[in-house]
Amino acid sequence: MSIVGYVNISLELWGCVLSLIVAICLLVGGRPRSVQTRLFLQLLVCNAVILLCDAAAWLFKGRSGAVSWWGVRIANFLVFALGYVLLAIFTHYLTAYLGQRTPVSAAPLRFVRALCAIALLLVVLSQFNHMFYVIDAQNVYHRQQWFWLSQVGGIFGMCVNAGILIRYRRAVEPQEEEALWSYIALPALSMCIQIFVYGVALLNLATTLSILVIFLFLQAEQTRRMKARELELAEMRISIMLSQIQPHFLYNALTSIKGLCVTNPQRAEQAVDSFSVFLRGNMNSLTAHQPIPFSQELTHCKNYLELERLRFGGRVNVFYHLPVTDFSIPTLTLQPIVENAVRHGVTKRREGGTIWIRTGETDTGWKVTVADDGVGFDPQRPDGRSHAGIENVRTRLESQCGGSLSVKSNPGQGTTVELNIPKKGEGYAHDNIGRGRRAHRP
Structure with a gap:
């Protein structure tokens, strides 16, 4: 050669x-x-x-x-x-x-x-x-x-x-x-x-x-x-956390707890626990780079609802139907959607309304639905308010687990938001926690 x-x-x-x-x-x-x-x-x-x-x-x-x-x-x-x-x-x-x-x-x-x-x-x-x-x-x-x-x-x-x-x-x-x-x-x-x-x-x-x-x-x-x-996602998490502990929310929550200290000390103690756990959950979200168990996100959401019910009382009714909870979801995805249902949905009606939180499982993934019978809006027309919270949730779903978010709403009839989490990747499935739960009211 x-x-x-x-x-x-x-x-x-x-x-x-x-x-x-x-x-x-x-x-x-x-x-x-x-x-x-x-x-x-x-x-x-x-x-x-x-x-x-x-x-x-x-x-x-x-x-x-x-x-x-x-x-x-x-x-x-x-x-x-x-x-x-x-x-x-x-x-x-x-x-x-x-x-x-x-x-x-x-x-x-x-x-x-x-x-x-x-x-x-x-x-x-x-x-x-x-x-x-x-x-x-x-x-x-x-x-x-x-x-x-x-x-x-x-x-x-x-x-x-x-x-x-x-x-x-x-x-x-x-x-x-x-x-x-x-x-x-x-x-x-x-x-x-x-x-x-x-x-x-x-x-x-x-x-x-x-x-x-x-x-x-x-x-x-x-x-x-x-x-x-x-880096953009990290900044987004900080922005969301800060938006969820705005001064008016803190003022309203603390004012409600102050009133309970006189009328119902035991309920006030429970409210303080919910308030502290809610704040801790927001702080923990800053370091959560991976999806967390749905049960953890649900607990954070319930603490938020407990604080809002102190303020609005019977005007905010919540029903749960959770046949499956053994999956993971990006942090701060359920709670912002529920907050939208409270602030821009049911509380905009004088008589209040009801929020339904449901989970389900399909062959390809899990879905979480948050529906309300509030004032609703027309998705085809600008309503003068920012939908940055929904877009932030959609971005985190897509980037962290390849999920998606869809919104259906009609003026005067309410809004339904569906979160879809695919069954792929690692760390999304957990032990069978909470299977077979029936609908209940907090």
């Missing part, structure tokens, strides 16, 4: 090792398994296999024996075939990455997939008519006159990717755009060179370098965005 052959094998094995190291870092780094992260892992693994196969093709080249005979043929076939698979994966990765920022047409991805499927069929056909390459009796690989066609398909696919990036370039930052361009420009340039030059594995090395550039820049950018998002 020539010195060039040994150099190619060494470089490709190092590229294979680097690709696998990056893949392992992604797997053990606790990163969210988003679509683009999974696709990037597929890119790394596919590239590692291509590099390993090309190194094997160089190693077995010109050697005798059954192992070398099959090794050269299988390795070269996989290098050609997996190159198109890698192109299709990158196109999917590119559209998924851009799709986070702006709607992206699926037509280019479908076109590239069809192009790669045709190219794969030609690679299979080449094993019989040797249109791309042939392996002679000495077990040596030789290009054939139609080899250029095997490169044209890849170049054309990269041109499609270039068109996608140009079309949606405004959706990404300049640094991100440069990293994505590296994967398009370097492999395309190496394919053009390989049509005329044979001896150095330029394409595989260019692809590996481009993938590493994407990892260093794009994945690092995603990490930065995740940290910014976590």
Whole structure:
């Protein structure tokens, strides 16, 4: 084997090792398994296999024996075939990455997939008519006159990717755009060179370098965005906590407790307990980065309702139907919804009203429903009040457990809010606490 052959094998094995190291870092780094992260892992693994196969093709080249005979043929076939698979994966990765920022047409991805499927069929056909390459009796690989066609398909696919990036370039930052361009420009340039030059594995090395550039820049950018998002959520928790212990709420609660100290000392003592536990629950929410047991959130909600019932008395009626409570929910999601039902629903009516809190289980998750027969509102028309509390709850549900929130309301009839928590991830299911509870009134 020539010195060039040994150099190619060494470089490709190092590229294979680097690709696998990056893949392992992604797997053990606790990163969210988003679509683009999974696709990037597929890119790394596919590239590692291509590099390993090309190194094997160089190693077995010109050697005798059954192992070398099959090794050269299988390795070269996989290098050609997996190159198109890698192109299709990158196109999917590119559209998924851009799709986070702006709607992206699926037509280019479908076109590239069809192009790669045709190219794969030609690679299979080449094993019989040797249109791309042939392996002679000495077990040596030789290009054939139609080899250029095997490169044209890849170049054309990269041109499609270039068109996608140009079309949606405004959706990404300049640094991100440069990293994505590296994967398009370097492999395309190496394919053009390989049509005329044979001896150095330029394409595989260019692809590996481009993938590493994407990892260093794009994945690092995603990490930065995740940290910014976590900071935003932390600030949101502080804002919610402060909004729930506003001075007027503290004043009303303490005034009610003061009156009970004279008329009903025992009830006043219970109210002080509820008040202290409620404040402690708000403080604890600042450090709760993961969903908590629903029973814990329910207790916090009941403490809040106990304080409000001191003020409004029989104008606020609450009924519970909790057949299932053995699941988790992001902190401060139920209580803000119930607070909205009290402040903007039932207490807006002179005679007051009723709030129903229900839980249920489906095949895919759990749902929590908070309904009231208060004044309601028209979701299609602005009502002059902020709905930041509902939006904050929706954001926490989506970010912490992939859940969702829906609101239905009609003026004069009341409002129903449904929280949906999917059965996925870790830490959402708990022991069977409170199963079979029947509807009761506090």
